[in-house]
Amino acid sequence: MTTVPARRASPALAAALGLVLVTASWGSTFPLLKDVNERVPVPDFLAVRFAVAAVVLHLLAPRAVARMAPEVRRRAVWLGLAYGAAQLVQTVGLQHTSASVSGFVTGMYVVLTPVLSALLLRQRVAPRVRLAVALATLGLAVLSLQGFAVGPGELLTLLGALLYAVHIVGLGAWATARDAWGLAVVQMAVVSAVCTVAAVPGGIAVPDRTGDWVALLYVALVAGAFALVVQTWAQAHLPPTRAAVVMTLEPVWAAGFAVAFAGEVLGWRTLVGGLLVLAAMYLCEVPRRGRPAGPGGADDAGPAARSTISA
Template identity: 50%
Template sequence: MSVNATEYERGWPAAVAPPTVARGRAKPLALASLVLVTAVWGGAFVVVKDATRQASPMDFLAVRFLIAAVVLGAWRPRRVLELSRKQWGHGLLLGLTLGAAYLAQTYGQQYTSASMSGFITGMSVVFTPVIAGLLLRHRIGRWTWGAVAIATVGLGAMSLRGFAIGPGEVLTLLCALFFALHIVALSEWSTPRDAYALTVVQLGVVGVLCLILGGRDGIVLPADPGFWISVIGLAVVATAGAYFAQTWAQSRLPAVVVAVALTLEPVFAGVFGVLVDHDELTARILLGGALVVGAMVLTEFRSTAPSSKDAPGSLG
């Protein structure tokens, strides 16, 4: 993570603030950005459910990500062209990993329940510290594992109604693994300077991948204006904006903190389900949501403690 810290310091002139002060101020903002991202994604569940009733999931994903890449890329195209060959390679790998996660999740959802899919996808919070420890030799402290365990129990309380292993569960487990790989790689490769361009490349790769796989039978999309309003809104806000915010935030936060923060997504999905779809608000949802929020607060508390704020791979 030293690369990220170096790039971060380059992005703050000495006349503005010392690097340590700037980094301290950036962490709460980065975490707040991730919370906002999870709220957007949680609210998007309702919109996505309606949109995929009118188009196949693959066609929907292809259009959503391609529109997002074009809209975001048109903002500052020169920044994308200025990426080095190595950075383009990072963007390509990040996009393929993210695309693989979405594909595994999409196909896995055909063979398992939505609640089970949500729980297993959230297991990326467990895979993330394991991958960071094995691949990057990051020290994983007991407070980190405690937060991971609390978040996992919270996800289970919200989602599980029984457990069985089948093709859907295996595919969704692969999805969680790919999401964890994406989180770790993004925290390692993303810098404040390159967050925008990396986001454009990632989204473009996912869109092209889905277009290739979905285009075998032809891309079929409805002419309903309501569908396109939903797709464009999802592309601009929940894809271009949200992934840019995530990429930027991950240049400033350890991967494990990011993984725990992202477990808030099903919490917000449950909130919007109650408010919009009139889902039942149960004690399990309240308990699970409280545990997930508590886990995120724990990671923030430990990551800002004087003894651990400068240890990127550890919270304890």
């Protein structure tokens, strides 16, 4: 009797699940850091956080960076600069707008990513993925917005969202599973350097409480090092637009953790907005009947069809 071999899970499905875990780690930091950033300036905290992450990743795989081709290392530096600048611009923007508006505007990378993918990678965005982008945007609005006005804070935050989109598109174009670890190490080091430059004028402050150090180590190792390695690996298997839609789960996780551990009330906004984002992810990641669930399926250009962005 002939046995039928078990079907292996699609790399794209594994990548999407990996990004779900990444967004969960990011979302868990919101209630954790709510008080820490009142005691430690954000640029200082980010500089130390990403330095710790870079050092730990390097110690765990000391040859990962050396194995990378010079071109790959150069691309990792550009990606780190985009991500570090996004972190700082978003932080400055948050000082001039509300947290809810900042969360919504930052989430606009889900709209900007397919635009940049089309312009830079010449990738076609399938109609159902466009619908998923619209659903995710609506979900973010329901989750976050309770009034909106455009001012300097919103414009700076939008610039941050654009830089996040640049990072997602660049990672989608340049990431390979083989170089995921080394790419993460270089990016972490560059982000730490960018944040250190921003922190130096006022002197770099470090946490002076045990609890704050525990929080810093958690966000450095789990929501930083682990998350960026997994994100880099996942984006070697997913088109940038689909990755961006999955990553809009971050505020859903943040709301869930806030309800579970910070005593916040589960309101209709959290429920409806979260369901809309989940529907967007389902629309992106569940293949249509009769279509394969490959990296891009029949809808998007997968990693094999990427255009090259010169660096």
